[in-house]
Amino acid sequence: MKKRMQGFTLIELVVVVSIVVIVIAALLSRVWYYQEQAEKTAMEQVASALQSALIMEYSSMMTHGKESLVSELVTGNPMGWLSRKPENYSGEFYDPTPRSVAPGNWVFDLKSRDLIYVVDRGEHFTPGPDGYKWVRYHVRLIYEELPGGGDKKLTGLLFEPVESYSWFTGGI
Numbered sequence: 696m697k698k699r700m701q702g703f704t705l706i707e708l709v710v711v712v713s714i715v716v717i718v719i720a721a722l723l724s725r726v727w728y729y730q731e732q733a734e735k736t737a738m739e740q741v742a743s744a745l746q747s748a749l750i751m752e753y754s755s756m757m758t759h760g761k762e763s764l765v766s767e768l769v770t771g772n773p774m775g776w777l778s779r780k781p782e783n784y785s786g787e788f789y790d791p792t793p794r795s796v797a798p799g800n801w802v803f804d805l806k807s808r809d810l811i812y813v814v815d816r817g818e819h820f821t822p823g824p825d826g827y828k829w830v831r832y833h834v835r836l837i838y839e840e841l842p843g844g845g846d847k848k849l850t851g852l853l854f855e856p857v858e859s860y861s862w863f864t865g866g867i
Contacts, residue, residue: 731816735862738812741781746854748776753852769834772803773810793827809833809857823858831857
């Protein structure tokens with residue numbers, strides 16, 4: 696009578712290791728996907744906070760009779776509106792490139808006067824016409840013509856992307 700050896704054969708071991716590797720790869724791809732979604736959400740949260748801060752700055756100017764300073768909202772650094780800057784704010788640069796700013800960070804461009812977010816995990820990010828994996832924001836003043844023609848009245852302010860981009864779903 697033959698005595699059977701106990702334990703794994705080499706083929707059984709290779710099959711088990713292959714299955715484990717496939718499962719780990721699938722889980723890691725999901726983790727990276729969710730990390731990218733979290734980055735997008737964090738960027739949008741900062742942009743929303745800046746939109747709210749813009750409205751508060753404008754309201755303060757209007758309340759204190761400083762309407763003439765509204766143009767400073769367009770050229771100033773939006774991070775100055777916040778009581779506390781995000782930890783991933785790198786400061787002010789003159790004409791930065793995506794390589795001059797660490798991925799996942801905000802930077803203010805002193806040349807264009809735009810606030811820029813440089814994408815870190817951008818597998819599902821489609822850049823705008825400039826082709827860079829970043830989102831450039833600026834302040835846009837919205838004017839409405841007054842009845843009678845000629846004169847315009849400031850009716851709103853927006854903190855918005857300079858150009859459209861797509862991250863996971865349709866363009867923004």
